[in-house]
Amino acid sequence: MDLSSISDDLAEINGQITDIFRALSNGFQKLEKIKDVNRQSRQLEELTDKMRECKRLIKEFDREVKDIEGRNDPETNKMLSEKKQSMVKELNSYVALKKQHQTNLENNKRVDLFDGPNEGFAEDNVLLASSMTNQQLMDSGNRMMDETDQAIERSKQVVHETINVGTETAAVLKAQTEQMSRIVNELDSIHFSIKKASQLVREIGRQVATDKCIMAMLFLIVVGVIAIIIVKLVNPNNKDIRDIPGLAPPAMARRLLSNPR
Template sequence: MTITELQMNPQMEQIHGEIRDNFRALANGFQKLDKVKDLNRQSKQLEELTGKMRECKRLIKEFDREIKENEGNNPPELNKQLNDEKQSMVIELNSYVSMRKTYTNNLGNKKIELLDMGAGSSGIADEENMKMASTMSNQELIDAGKKTMDETDQAIERSKQVVAQTLEVGTQTAVTLKGQTDQMGKIVNELDTIQFSIKKASQLVKEIGRQMACDKCIMIFLVLIVIGVIAVIVVKIVNPNNKNIRDIPGLAPPVPTARRLLYLESRGNYY
């Protein structure tokens, strides 16, 4: 019966799963490490793998603590398998630690070789400088030291100037960015105002259009009335005896009053 076939509490299962995940990550990391040629990248990747090993060591301690805390509640067979699993994890972790040591030693040897190669030409120059210094007097040595100190002070001053210029450029850049930010805020506000104005203008145009349509209808109606009146007047002029026109209010002749009838009768004009 394997450890997966026996029941563990949820805490132990979680710890065991995290340890196995870290072991898989370590295996993949060491496989990829062989393909990395750059020494700096190898060193950085070794640091990451070392961090995972520390995490595995911590988790194994927690796993062992859980075993001891639940030892009285678990059957002997489960306790034995849990301890065996812990030992196997410790052995696997030690194998990764050995691999890390091997890679670290190889990486250190490569760096030493590069330093030796780079120091070859400078070693000759140092030897020549030592020969020149041995032939110089004390005063010459003091002067040379002062000259070197002066050059160092000048280099420091130049570095300070560069730093000051960098700070000034950074300050100007910050001010420029703040001004651009404020300008962008103003542009956004102006765009909002323009959009509001466009909406109001659209509403006003619609209202004007409706008013013009209404006015147009009224004008057409008035024109029709005028045309009708003109037509009636024309017909009245052309045919004044038209009875239909007399029936139209306002166009029929006035009804004779009693006084007018007497007047017309006296004159013999009444018809």
Template sequence: MVNSELQMNPQMEQIHTEIHDNFRALANGFQKLDKVKDSNRQSKQLEELTGKMRECKRLIKEFDREIKDDESKNSPEVNKQLNDEKQAMIKELNSYVALRKTYMSSLGNKKVELFDMGAGASELAVAEDNVRVASTMSNQELINAGKNTMDETDQAIERSKQVVAQTLEVGTQTAVTLKGQTEQMGKIVNDLDTIQFSIKKASQLVKEIGRQMATDKCIMIFLLFIVIGVIAIIVVKIVNPNNKSIRDIPGLAPPAPTGRRLLHIESW
């Protein structure tokens, strides 16, 4: 319940109320957990209770920020009361954390992870002896904590720079590779065009050669017919020299008889 003696601003009162509402829900949840016998149902209910613990931790951090924001406005006594209330809430949350560990151990889960923020329960549990908030630190501790945070930030920035540099290098190499492949593809296209042109010219040349060979073949066949005709005439002339039809062919007719010419001369 909200302590009416504490002097809080409206935002702080709302946060304080939400924290205690979650505490009541946690108390009721762990009471009901004792009655659950099924291990699967216990695990599921423990996950729900873990979510409320996370919410309590977040609200306690907001409560602490409100204390720091109003620290200059409040008196030292009020600030002390508010810090004591914050420590009391941290202690109560730790009791539920320890209770959860007990139930998890009974379920056989040796590895207890309270919060899923990349750290174990021992790092994230808000133990009273280990958790130090800014309002309880000295100036030197605040300076050292700030330096550590800056160093971690610088290291993170350097890692980010290395990742960016590696990414740029990979991008540059990829661009060079793509450029080379594009040029290669252009050359391949040009070669294909040249091959296509050569094939076209070769096809035309083959067609011309075919036409020429067909013409030459016709001429050779014609000449062959002429030779066969001449041979046939010669054979017929040899076999039948008195054939009148052959006599009428110029150059193949038999010579005129010489005896008649001699008689003609003697009559003179």
């Protein structure tokens, strides 16, 4: 059915969408022949812009269909609905194909870091959206969902391992902090003990010096007494030591000498 007989706006929008689908098909065919990674990336950006524009036009087509739905017979409305669903399906096929190319492009960029790019997409990439069946689209979508789930699981595992490493690191840091605290306390105790020992050494030194002075004085006194005793024994008539207690001659002897009979 010619859409221009229903609505000129619908016919114009349908023509624009058809042109975009043709450009997308040619663009993906061109992308298959490009080997340079940077050029592939630019080509994908251009195709992505075209798909955004196509999505906008499909929404505009849907709004126009709803506006004239009351004026059309059920058969025409059914045909327009199927036309819109066909547009959505074809656009989704290009979106899926774009995601496949994007994944393959990212793998090619990481080829130097890993063993090589992921295999399995080369055969899929050759399929054009216009020739892909519903089953192929569903398989492609399921495969992409599986890959996404696997990537999420890997991310969860990395996060889990990171948390474990962080926990172990925190425990080690805590143990080291406690050990450093004990070392500081022990150093403070050692410093206090050294200071106390220094004070005791000074006190003992002063005490020893005092004891030496006392001993020296006692030694001098003993030597003086011994010297006096020796002098008295040697010269008992020495008057200089006569009056020293214990060394003077007895009183009877003195009377005998002073009063003889």
